[in-house]
Amino acid sequence: MSELNSASVNVLLADDHSLIRQGIVFLLEEMDWECEIFQASSLQQLMNSIQEHPIDIAIIDAHFPDGNSITIVPEIKKISPKTKILIFTGIEESTHSLKFLNAGADGFLSKLNEEEEIAEAIKKMYTHGSYISEVTQALLRNSISNPTLINPLLSLTERELQIAEMYAEGLGNLEIANRLDVKQNTVSTIKKRIFDKLKIENIVELIDLMKKHY
Template identity: 40%
Template sequence: MKRNILIVDDHLVVRTGVAIILKNEIEGIEISEAKSYHEALSMISNTLFDLVILDINLPDGKNTEMIAEIRSIQSNLKILMFSAHEEEYHILRFLQSGANGYLNKLCDEEIIVEAVKSILEKGEYISNDLKMKLTEVERNIELINPFYKISNREMEIVKLLVMGLGNLEISNALEIQMSTVSTYKNRVFDKLKINNLVQLIEKYNQYYS
């Protein structure tokens, strides 16, 4: 079965190099390339892909919002973030927002192949070394601010709840189903280890007032 992979990077040398490595080492794949986030969205809207290798620092990129936007077009598309920088705090935000893995552009060829194979077969890839670093970062940040574990979308819900909006009003404001609002709300309560809206407001004011 052929697997379609989209490489999104604004540098031609990077796109070409990764494409050559993958074509030489992985059978049954079709490689497409996009030089910008805008071009990538257009291609994803018209072609089914199994994996997108997405540069974190695209000039027209939208940070972690890219993940939700891509998934709104193809919900099952795997996303491997690609960057020359290994700042654990930044990487963690992308993974919490739904990315399936992270790959450093400066890694060896065999790591690139391993990462792509892992995501295609298992649905995720994070090196053991990075996983240990991220665990430590997450532990330390959680002690400082428990809202760090809340995703960007969940944080939107939190702010609207704190403003006094109900589920129906949030549903209309964000153009999502009421059941979806409830799902996000329950996730937030679980992550923050709280049981009701009063506790949410108290905790939010504790860290953001």
């Protein structure tokens, strides 16, 4: 692996699995960077590090036991605009990368990539300020003709969006059914359709999407 000479770089590794963090530490050592490495295993620790240290590159998993990191990407940018954020995760790039980039991340990288690609992504985060893989580049091109890739809520019908908003407000199936004067089963069916279209699994994820796109 080629060496990269650089000024001292502050790198934050945020992942709830210590083996993943250690793997990136080894990779940075092989790259022969002069860097100070900070580590976090939760969103709370991550935010503490951002507030306490001038972080140049934050390498962050998509999910933590205390939440989804997409919710704090805008907060990181607000606190430390110069920090470059690389989402490094095992979730599917083709269905998730654009929403993280749209939230403010500067790069998205799958943990399934080879070591060389991971090292290259980290280098590009420092030298170019971003890393966009070929997969995500293709998604960005497609999003021009298919805006739902950027704003998934555009895939919902007017009624689905109305019900999604009610769920986000904290209403349950029965309350929504009563308010719309429809059967509770109808609401449940539409809820499933909303989740399928948005590729989400729970109300928390729905609320996150509504905050970002509605």
